[in-house]
Amino acid sequence: MSVSAAPTKTRGNLVADMVAGLTTGVANIPDALALAILAGANPVQGLYALMAGTPLAAIFGSSAFMNVSATSALAIAAGMALTGYTGDAHATAIATLTLLTGLIMLLAGLLKLGRLLRFVANSVVIGFLTGVSINVILSQLGDFTGFLSEYSNKVIKAIDTVLHLGQIDPQTTAIGALTVAVILLVDRTRLRNFSLLAGMVAGSAALIVLSATGAAGWTEVQQVKDIAVIPTSLPLPKLPDFKLVPALLLDAMVLAIIGLVQGAGVSKTYANPDGDYPNPSRDFTGQGAANIGAGLLQGMPIGGAIASTALNISAGAKSRWANIFSGLLVGVAVLLFSRAVSLVAMPAMAGLLIVAGYHSIKNERIKDVWAIGWSGRVVMLVTLTLTLAIPLQLAVFLGVLLSIFVHFFVTSSDEVRVMQRIPNPDGTVTEGPVPAELPSNAVTLLQIYGNMTFAGAETLESLLPSPKTAERPVVILRLRAQEGIGSSFIGVLERYAQQLKAHGGTLMVAGVNPKVKGQLDRTGTASEILGAENVFVSSTTLGASTRDAYAAAERWLQERVESQDAT
Structure with missing residues (x-):
């Protein structure tokens, strides 16, 4: 004392x-x-x-x-x-x-x-x-x-x-x-x-x-x-x-x-x-x-x-x-x-x-x-x-x-929001509401706000756009504001990734800090569900990992389209 x-x-x-x-x-x-x-x-x-x-x-x-x-x-x-x-x-x-x-x-x-x-x-x-x-x-x-x-x-x-x-x-x-x-x-x-x-x-x-x-x-x-x-x-x-x-x-x-x-x-x-x-x-x-x-x-x-x-x-x-x-x-x-x-x-x-x-x-x-x-x-x-x-x-x-x-x-429900971010040709980004349905053959960048534990993860799942009518949809979830995630959020990632794959698409995550990256690695989410190449770790340069993810998503989409055209 x-x-x-x-x-x-x-x-x-x-x-x-x-x-x-x-x-x-x-x-x-x-x-x-x-x-x-x-x-x-x-x-x-x-x-x-x-x-x-x-x-x-x-x-x-x-x-x-x-x-x-x-x-x-x-x-x-x-x-x-x-x-x-x-x-x-x-x-x-x-x-x-x-x-x-x-x-x-x-x-x-x-x-x-x-x-x-x-x-x-x-x-x-x-x-x-x-x-x-x-x-x-x-x-x-x-x-x-x-x-x-x-x-x-x-x-x-x-x-x-x-x-x-x-x-x-x-x-x-x-x-x-x-x-x-x-x-x-x-x-x-x-x-x-x-x-x-x-x-x-x-x-x-x-x-x-x-x-x-x-x-x-x-x-x-x-x-x-x-x-x-x-x-x-x-x-x-x-x-x-x-x-x-x-x-x-x-x-x-x-x-x-x-x-x-x-x-x-x-x-x-x-x-x-x-x-x-x-x-x-x-x-x-x-x-x-x-x-x-x-x-x-x-x-x-x-x-x-x-x-x-x-x-x-x-x-x-x-x-x-x-x-x-x-x-x-x-x-x-x-x-x-x-x-x-x-x-x-x-x-x-x-x-x-x-x-x-x-x-x-x-x-x-x-x-x-x-x-x-x-x-x-x-x-x-x-x-x-x-x-x-x-x-x-x-x-x-x-x-x-x-x-x-x-x-x-x-913290787990009321504050959870999802916004779509659209890159502009001049380098700026426009933030707007999330579409109800994902577009086909396009990259959709989503910014997540709020706490991703308990009810927050389930609330997020209800806010994500549906891939049911889309072909080859690519979604990037930006996790920059997340200091940690729970097992409920891991389940949401797994289910959403499977839905996207069922329609020929894929899920990526960007703005991932070292703590969240460790959680994704320990649960096998990075390697088994998303793929290690689809996890982009944040850096001291704001937006860098998101730009890298967006470029990778466009390449992934272009490769799939070219592959289909070739057949």
Whole structure:
């Protein structure tokens, strides 16, 4: 594991990083408390994760600005994974889950698996994250209204709540509504970076004051102390419960996938101070180190957070030191304000998460996917529906499979095109559509575009002109753009060559790079199907192999015509 080079610490940069770290740290505290509750954990476990994980990610990751902290997707996934665990057992289980997630992330980074992210379709990511955001909003309706539905699915819970509006608790709802109102109000001011904190404090303070008056109903509104015991000291490092590893390993893999995809999206958005974009694999390593550290200190899973990263940069961060300072600030807050955490109102937390969930729905990115075309729309909507309808762990795996399917469908089918190239007397070339039928006693030069693996090869076969009505047709397939071919393409070559031979013609290939030439040789295609003399290898001179093939095709055709005339 490599450590990122420390930035140059000028006095100006150090002060700027301290200010940015203070801003981000304070803003992350209420979010971490709320997301820990969303995960079913003790609220301070969210702070433990920030205190240990955020600095470690800054030290070991590639991104100088990415803030690794609690995210709604990881929180809700962790909560679903640990259903059935309560109390101390839950605290141990989530720490074990966090550590396992970190180890998987670290392994992915060391194996340089960042390149695999290109297989994850953007439409899948947008659909998944939008579904998670909606799930976050719906999951908080119980704490926000005081009505606890008996159903487990969050969409059905929301419908059940609407059908039982008469059973909601007005005092609980009032505190939640006050929190939301304060957040939205402060969002319109210069203090918008602290709007979540302001809303949480306002809602909780209002409950404390109203409860002190003895007014009916206010003492029944839940506070954090009603659901968790808040420690007043810093945690000591603690090994996980290794007996839980078999039960949690699959869930840890799911969380690792979620965290890595989210983190990659963040790091691709913001360049480092030197102008280069971060290395995804190095960021995997950084997030892995962060979760290992968080797990050892009994924290919850964390990952790259787009909103916190944007805040870090807008607050004036100059280097990775801003995130280091941010984590240190959270550690100080744990020591000084743990007792205050127990007084936070649960509906205030719910209101905070509802606003955060709404803000995390990226309408512009949804519009971008929608504008691209029907395939992106369908994939996004399917992923969104899966995220809302089935357990998140299963939705993630199905989303990954859908991404792989989309990748091969698009690269192997949609992009495949065939164009005819016609040489002109002045040396130029005219490109036009492919004829449905091949002409007799003529050379037809075809340029192939697209990926020739899987469905792409079959698509190509359906686009090739038919030789059924032709005599002695000669076809040259130009493969200049092909970096590699699959066995499906070999089958297409074999079948098309046989069709041409059946009508007295032949098939040639030009623009063949050394890799493709090796594939043709190893499969016997060059010698047994095409003939070695009909394979023209590309050179550094563009068009040279195609001109050679065209000249050879004309000679071949002339020889056949002269031979027939002689008989």
